Amino acid sequence: MTSFVIERVGEDAVCISGIDTATLALLREVPSILHYRSHPNVSKRMFPDVKPGDEQVTKEFHEAMDPDLEYLFASAEEILIQDVAKVREGTIEIPGTHVDAWMSALNQTRLILAELHDIDVGDMGRGEFDPDEKKDLAVLKIHFFGYILDLFIAL
Amino acid sequence: MSKPTVTFRSATSPGIVHIDETDTKEKHDLPWNVIVHNDPVNMMSYVTMVFQRVFGYPRQKAEVLMMEVHRNGRSLVWSGSREQAEHYVHQLHGHQLLATLETSEP
Numbered sequence: 016m017t018s019f020v021i022e023r024v025g026e027d028a029v030c031i032s033g034i035d036t037a038t039l040a041l042l043r044e045v046p047s048i049l050h051y052r053s054h055p056n057v058s059k060r061m062f063p064d065v066k067p068g069d070e071q072v073t074k075e076f077h078e079a080m081d082p083d084l085e086y087l088f089a090s091a092e093e094i095l096i097q098d099v100a101k102v103r104e105g106t107i108e109i110p111g112t113h114v115d116a117w118m119s120a121l122n123q124t125r126l127i128l129a130e131l132h133d134i135d136v137g138d139m140g141r142g143e144f145d146p147d148e149k150k151d152l153a154v155l156k157i158h159f160f161g162y163i164l165d166l167f168i169a170l
Numbered sequence: 171m172s173k174p175t176v177t178f179r180s181a182t183s184p185g186i187v188h189i190d191e192t193d194t195k196e197k198h199d200l201p202w203n204v205i206v207h208n209d210p211v212n213m214m215s216y217v218t219m220v221f222q223r224v225f226g227y228p229r230q231k232a233e234v235l236m237m238e239v240h241r242n243g244r245s246l247v248w249s250g251s252r253e254q255a256e257h258y259v260h261q262l263h264g265h266q267l268l269a270t271l272e273t274s275e276p
Contacts (some may be wrong), residue, residue, distance in 0.1 A: 056176050066271045080260050114224055120219055122216065127210045136210040145181050168215050 021166040025112045029170065034105040042099045043160060048081045048124045052085075057130045061088065069141070091119035115117055122163045128153045200273045202255035204248040207268040208239050221247065221264040224258060227243070 034042070051057050062084060065076040082085035094116035098109045109117070128134070130151040138160075144151040171252055206217075221232035224250060238245035247269075248258055256270055262269035 034173065060268075063263060063268055063270070065256070065269075072271070076256065076259075080263070083260070084263055096268055118216075119264075119266070125211050128207075134210065139210045142176070156269050157211060165213065165215055 019060060019163075019166075021163075021170065023111070023170060028108050028116055030106065030108045031113055032106040034107070035100055039105075041097070041156065042095075042102075043159075044156075045099075045120060045124050046092060046096055048127055049088075049120065051127050051131055052088060052123065054127075054131070057127050060126055060130050085088045085101065088119065088123055090169055091116040091123070118164055118167050121167075122161045125160050127163070128157050137142040201249045202241045203246050203272045204255050204258050204262070204272060205244050205270050205272055206235070206239050206247050206262065207270065208243045209268050212267060214240065217267065220262065220267055224261045224265065 019035075019038060020030075021033050022030055022032075024030045052061055062081050063078065064073045067079075068070040092114050098107055098113060098117070101107050103137055132150045134150065134154055134157065138150065138154050141154065146152055146155065214226070217239065218229065218232045219234045221227050221235055222229060225232075235245050235247050248255065252271075259269045259271055
């Protein structure tokens with residue numbers, strides 16, 4: 016992981032290098048996780064009720080905003096998929112305009128994993144994991160994608 | 171919360187008719203609060219960045235609000251008109267923060 020680097024190249028591009036086999040496998044797994052965006056347990060988190068206790072306002076907000084959100088989330092996913100497909104020898108150069116899409120897709124992935132595996136603050140703070148346990152593996156993936164996300168934030 | 175009443179003089183019968191004021195005017199007049207709730211997954215650095223981007227807050231203010239979310243479980247991050255509040259919540263949802271709207275008590 017120490018060789019994994021995200022850095023700006025000129026004004027309009029970002030280079031991601033040091034993508035090893037394991038990292039690439041995890042990035043390629045992102046679409047299959049994002050596929051669960053419409054899962055009932057997950058959609059409540061991705062499309063939250065805007066005004067709990069006020070059914071009308073909440074319903075109207077969902078009707079007006081959810082299609083836009085869905086488009087935003089799906090667009091980010093599509094951009095990440097296309098960029099990851101271009102990885103050559105552990106490196107890709109992406110347009111600077113793709114950075115927000117990467118951050119969105121990575122964060123979506125983290126949230127969806129947490130909802131699917133019922134991960135709470137205690138799970139996130141644990142220091143020991145059993146990779147054979149599905150929940151522990153999900154926590155490890157959340158931390159991994161968080162590590163990449165943090166590198167993008169620091170750009 | 172007790173609803174205010176408006177007094178009208180009936181045109182068809184003498185006496186005073188008390189009519190509950192509709193919620194509509196009340197909701198337009200009250201400030202709408204944008205609340206961000208804590209969640210176990212969103213990172214502190216990410217939440218700070220989103221507050222800076224969505225509201226244009228300086229880093230220091232964004233960090234104070236982020237810490238309020240982290241420590242208290244929620245933070246009132248903006249207050250004002252309904253339309254603008256809805257816009258901000260939509261932006262926050264777009265960044266996958268858990269945000270809701272509340273109307274202030276008069």
